[in-house]
Amino acid sequence: MREIILDLETTGLDPKKGHKIVEIGCIEIINKTKTDNIFHVYLDPERDMPDSAFYIHGISSKFLEGKPKFREVAKDFIAFIGDSKIVAHNASFDVGFLNHELGLLDYKGINENNVIDTLFLARRSFPGASVSLDSLCKRYGISLEDRKKKGHGALLDSELLYEVYIRLINGIQSEFGLSKITSNKNEEHVMQNKAKSVIPARKFSYQQDTNEHKEFIKTIKNNAWSKKEIIS
Secondary structure, eight states: OEEEEEEEEESSSOGGGTOOEEEEEEEEEETTEEEEEEEEEEOOOSSOOOHHHHHHHOOOHHHHTTOOOHHHHHHHHHHHHTTOEEEETTHHHHHHHHHHHHHHTTOOOOOGGGEEEHHHHHHHHSTTSOOSHHHHHHHHTOOOHHHHHHOOOHHHHHHHHHHHHHHHHHHHHHHTTOOOOOSOHHHHHHHHHHHHHHSOOOOOOHHHHHHHHHHHHHTSTTOSTTTSOOOO
């Protein structure tokens, strides 16, 4: 089974207010194993970069000068993801941005039923606990050294999310008495069918998850998102 781990960086929180995607990072996994096949691109948002966004990901307007526009990479992006499952953390945020951009180009958007939201899985596994990507990495003992050195980045966060996703899936399998991931094709097929019954694609509520994302941003110490109104 082919899945795509996906993450974005943007100029803000709401595409309907003119915010744009500035980085897309995707990693291909097949039967829960990461391959060398990736899709990674920086994008010219054709607008300014608010200080609040720069504080989070460190991507400047100057750096993005001369980078391709989303419309120039849309076909390649669509070809890369194909009909594979999309795995993202707070998926409605990423999918909301992508579908907004795809809609402006009259492309078919990503089907929400083809998306696995690791935020949803983590909340179910750890009710009441912090389930940010950083918190989950710390819970699972996944190193955040690269993130400390380089800051947020779509491809780096996709790498971290892959590690988190595999551990979440293994935890859910154990909870429901399912066998561990195996390279045996027959056993893998059985595991996938069972996993479908306990890992449903999430029904999105864009506004609800956007609000929750804003609340999460407020928990980041000395962050600029909550100190300054985002320029739209």
